[in-house]
Amino acid sequence: xxxxxxxxxxxxxxxxxxxxxxxxxxxxxxxxxxxxxxxxxxxxxxxxxxxxxxxxxxxxxxxxxxxxxxxxxxxxxxxxxxxxxxxxxxxxxxxxxxxxxxxxxxxxxxxxxxxxxxxxxxxxxxxxxxxxxxxxxxxxxxxxxxxxxxxxxxxxxxxxxxxxxxxxxxxxxxxxxxxxxxxxxxxxxxxxxxxxxxxxxxxxxxxxxxxxxxxxxxxxxxxxxxxxxxxxxxxxxxxxxxxxxxxxxxxxxx
Numbered sequence: 234x235x236x237x238x239x240x241x242x243x244x245x246x247x248x249x250x251x252x253x254x255x256x257x258x259x260x261x262x263x264x265x266x267x268x269x270x271x272x273x274x275x276x277x278x279x280x281x282x283x284x285x286x287x288x289x290x291x292x293x294x295x296x297x298x299x300x301x302x303x304x305x306x307x308x309x310x311x312x313x314x315x316x317x318x319x320x321x322x323x324x325x326x327x328x329x330x331x332x333x334x335x336x337x338x339x340x341x342x343x344x345x346x347x348x349x350x351x352x353x354x355x356x357x358x359x360x361x362x363x364x365x366x367x368x369x370x371x372x373x374x375x376x377x378x379x380x381x382x383x384x385x386x387x388x389x390x391x392x393x394x395x396x397x398x399x400x401x402x403x404x405x406x407x408x409x410x411x412x413x414x415x416x417x418x419x420x421x422x423x424x425x426x427x428x429x430x431x432x433x434x435x436x437x438x439x440x441x442x443x444x445x446x447x448x449x450x451x452x453x454x455x456x457x458x459x460x461x462x463x464x465x466x467x468x469x470x471x472x473x474x475x476x477x478x479x480x481x482x483x484x485x486x487x
Contacts, residue, residue, distance in 0.1 A: 234369060234394075237267040237308075238443045238463040240456055242431030243279045246286055251277040252298050258462060259302055267464070269366055270302075272312035273398050273429040274376050275325065280400040280433060282354045288315040288323035291336075296328070304334030309366050311373055313398050316341075318356060325355045327373045327398055329364050338364040342375040343384055351377075361387045369393055369469050376401060379412045385420050390482045393472040394423040401428050403438040410442055418450040421476050423467055430458050448475040 239258055244250040255272070274280065277295050278287035289295050295314060303310045309331055316324040316339075325345075329338040341358025345351040361384065363372055372388035376399035385395060395416065401409040409428065417424040423445065430441045440458040445465040447453055456463035476482060 234269065234366065234467045234469050235267045236425055236445060236465045236467055237262060237270045238425065238427045238445070238454075238456060238465070239270060239272050239276075240428060240430045240441045240443050240461055240463070241273055241276045242461070243273070243276055243429055243433070245279045245434035246281050246283065248277045248287070248289070248295055252294060255298070256302070259306060262462065267308055269309040269311065270306075271396055271398065271425060271427045272310070273427055274313040274327075274400045275315055276313050276398075276429070278315065279429075280349070280435075280437075282350060284315060284317070284323040284354045285320050288317035290317050299328060300330055300334040300336070302334075303330035303332065307332045309337075311396050311398065313375065315355070321354070323355050324358065325351070325375060327375055327396075329362075329373065338362045338373070340373050340375070342378060344377045344381055346377040363388060363391055366394070371396065373398065375399065379409070379416065379426075382416065382419065385416050386485070389420045389422065390476065392420075392422055393469060394425065394467070395420070397424065397426045399426065399428045400433070400439065401442075403440045406440055406442055410444065413444055414446055414450045414452070417446040417448060421448040421479070421482060422472055423447055423469065425465075425467075430461075448472050 325342040327340040372392040373396040413426040443456040454465040
């Protein structure tokens with residue numbers, strides 16, 4: 234499986250501008266060579282609490298553009314989306330589109346980042362999701378979820394690959410990197426973490442650090458703050474081999 238991680242430098246609260254940047258990325262890369270394109274949390278607006286300005290419905294431009302790009306280029310797309318609930322409430326989601334542009338899954342962030350007041354504006358979910366990418370069982374989580382290993386345990390051992398999309402600031406970058414490795418090691422699966430770069434409207438800096446980590450915790454690829462995109466070939470069969478060689482997951486107690 235070949236994964237393209239896009240570290241978008243999101244323009245603050247500008248869906249139209251960010252969708253234009255995204256289209257240019259798609260045009261710059263030979264999309265037929267990739268299976269999955271992964272975008273950060275709330276890629277089209279930044280981690281904004283102004284849900285009246287950034288949230289959209291499934292009839293809006295963001296949803297339609299993601300669906301169209303998935304179909305046009307024949308790839309899976311995983312991307313952040315603020316789904317409108319009302320003028321003051323939204324859901325922080327990860328949308329998954331298949332190669333035909335159909336929505337395959339929608340995960341709602343389970344752990345609201347209360348440090349930034351996210352819970353006042355975004356309704357937290359309470360379920361995990363499983364979906365397939367060409368027969369490979371996958372799951373997805375969003376940013377702050379990474380700090381809660383029990384969420385990942387809900388999807389293991391079914392999931393062979395877990396995606397984490399984020400707006401994870403530079404001030405806690407070391408946590409992002411260590412926790413991604415920990416989730417891969419303890420769950421014996423591939424973990425794909427995709428972060429943004431640049432500066433947001435709150436003055437926070439983001440330095441990327443998007444990574445793909447194998448079931449033994451080895452970093453297969455790492456993108457720094459200068460890289461807009463990262464390409465990774467994922468040897469997915471390694472999951473079954475590692476779990477057979479080291480059957481640690483069988484010792485989990487419910």
